[in-house]
Amino acid sequence: MLEYYLDDQNIDFYRTLVPLTLHHQGIAEKSVRTGLAWAKTEGLNISTRCSYVVNFLRRHLKLHRLMPPIADAHVQQAADFFLFGNCSAPWS
Known part of the structure; x- marks a missing residue:
């Protein structure tokens, strides 16, 4: 369950x-x-x-490209973390 x-x-x-x-x-x-x-498909900001x-997104970085355009700083920070792993995680 997710x-x-x-x-x-x-x-x-x-x-x-x-x-x-x-x-x-x-x-x-x-x-x-x-x-x-x-x-x-719903066009949601993830x-x-x-x-x-x-960890799933780290293993499957190409899936990051499926994510809709980044709408806010929280999501941008999460995306940067997924892609580069060099910023503080927004969930910490």
């Missing part, structure tokens, strides 16, 4: 939850892929505080 906050045109993916008995079956990755694809989503 949990998120939705506020107008901004979405914050804040937690992934997978029952222990279902770990290592790709459920979290499928949830994140689906959530990012949905957010893109940010995250979830370490799994952060």
